[in-house]
Amino acid sequence: MRLAFVASETDVAQRARAALIKRYGSVEPGDAEIIVSLGGDGFMLRTLHTYRTLGVPFYGMKLGRLGFLMNQHELDALAERIERAHPAVLHPLEMHSTCCDGAEHRALAFNEVAMLRQSNQAAHMRVSLNGEVKLEELVCDGILVSTPAGSTAYNLSAHGPILPLDANVLALTPISPFRPRRWRGAILPHATRVGFETKDPNKRPISATADFHEVRDVRKVEVKQSRRNAVRLLFDPEHNLQQRILDEQFAL
Incomplete structure (x- = not known):
């Protein structure tokens, strides 16, 4: 061997x-x-x-x-x-981010992709699934898309669900959500394309992190599962x- x-x-x-x-x-x-x-x-x-x-x-x-x-x-x-x-x-997540200066970045995440506020201002972002807007304005400290393997890590600390490894789902979990107050996230089919778009990038900048690969000052991000990796x-x-x-x- x-x-x-x-x-x-x-x-x-x-x-x-x-x-x-x-x-x-x-x-x-x-x-x-x-x-x-x-x-x-x-x-x-x-x-x-x-x-x-x-x-x-x-x-x-x-x-x-x-x-x-x-x-x-x-x-x-x-x-x-x-x-x-x-x-x-x-099966990792694939993150495709576009920054405010137009630069594009791709990265993989075996645990989670995290959208996080960069300043003392809460993040304001739009959340879509497969191109359809589901939350016009989410006000929060951040939001996670987690794999089953990563669901017991940062996702669990943010009060997200633990996912069985063979469940073919992803966890979408907000971090300290302020509005909508009662929204606590969602469990998504593994093939879902999750989109995020910052609504005030100058005043309320947001970073995107795939495992340990961080991209700052993002304008929009798409996350989907990568079966080929x-x-x-x-x-x-x-x-x-x-x-x-x-x-x-x-x-x-």
Whole structure:
């Protein structure tokens, strides 16, 4: 089994990488059958973005503060663990943003796309689904479009719903909504194209962030699921992602 070990810059992750390479050997990511990511959830997201085009599965080991996307770190029996692992297919979101100066940007998000106010002024934005305006004016601190994998992260902190991994839906969740006061978001079919347009870009600037890729001073943004950029994560049977997402709904 050709393994490539990549690790965050922390001392503990680097020491674990050295020990694993000594035990199992290592190849370059482009030559690997499996990419083993050592760190926390943030580093796993960066690993997915960096190596997703290689078309190989990813197996994570928790060596950071958060490890929802990771397995437990153990030195022994790695090949056996990988062979028994359950795959989870993640479909990212594709963000297409247009800035006030006309510049266009595209980025992928495996967790969420977040529209956030840039100043002390609340954001005023128009929200549309598949080209049809659903909210003419949403006044808020921001709004999220979340994947099922990301629904237990920022989306949950914003009081959004937890989504089963195979539900084929997305979560649309406002952050501190002021108007409409009673609107608390929506659950959308996965093929929905979600559009945002700032209504006062000079006085109330807005940024758009896809995972960790931020674009500032956006005028409009479209978000949709990207089926062609899917990745596979491997999980130990006792820590499979589907069960973790289910269990999170009963966490106290």
